Amino acid sequence: MTTMASEPQPPGGAPRIEHGDEAALVARALAGDRAAFGVLAERYAAPARRVARAVLDDPDDADDAAQDALLAALVKLQQYDPRRPFGPWLMRIVANAATDRRRRRTVRRAEPLDPNATAGGPRPDVRTEQRALAQRLREALAELPERRRVAVVLFDVEGYSHAEIAEILGVAEGTVRSEVFHARRRLRVLLADWKEEDA
């Protein structure tokens, strides 16, 4: 199965990986080819880290979860059905690893707030503005229920379809639509407010 033109693509990101190519890489990784696993890890490092960070607010925790997930995926590689796309299968493991880590974590480490993130602070340049917006988006994401924030990241950032996200999260497609809708409504308000402040 190859990527169809009608499938959603991640905005501003790399196009979705060809499935046939992935299946071959997985087969090689299963045969013990370290380089093939390396290619898969390189391709999915960024999405895995972003999805983990959607669950875990601490970037180090998120990286640990993403790493655990990639290694767990390697162990479970024989369970992967090569007729299906690899990405959703891996993202399910990533989301579960991040959720498990969040549940295990007893002390929640808070990321220090960027003083420019608070309204009214000086914003001397675009970079500072972007950092401040990113901080506010992360805070807004953190306020959303976990499934909602993972759903919106998988849909709007990683470009997975509602059906694929339903498979990743193990819920009905309608639930995913609802989660993405509510998450967007909250985040769009924040983005709009930011633009108004900026204007």
Add this chain to the structure above:
Amino acid sequence: MTPELTPFDHRPDAALGAALRRALAPGDDAAFVARVLARFEQARGPTWHGVLARWARAGVAAAALIALVAGYLVGRAPRASAPTVADALIAPPAQAPVVEVVLASVIGNER
């Protein structure tokens, strides 16, 4: 940004997606991948050729050490050299050369 907002919207929101992508940008992916691969190597444990290579290295090192020690000991050991002709002529005989004297006298008598 997409103007309408309905649960049936199947298109990703490019503006929101880009902003979220920046917000969740994890940073140095190469370092992360290197860390994952290092953990992968650790988890995989030693391979048979790795074990053999380690044994071979240890064997070569042990053989070299033994050779060095043996060479040193041989070099230090006192040489029990065979006496030269001059030594034999100069040195006083340890005991009376009974047989030689008899033979010499016999030969001398025959001349």
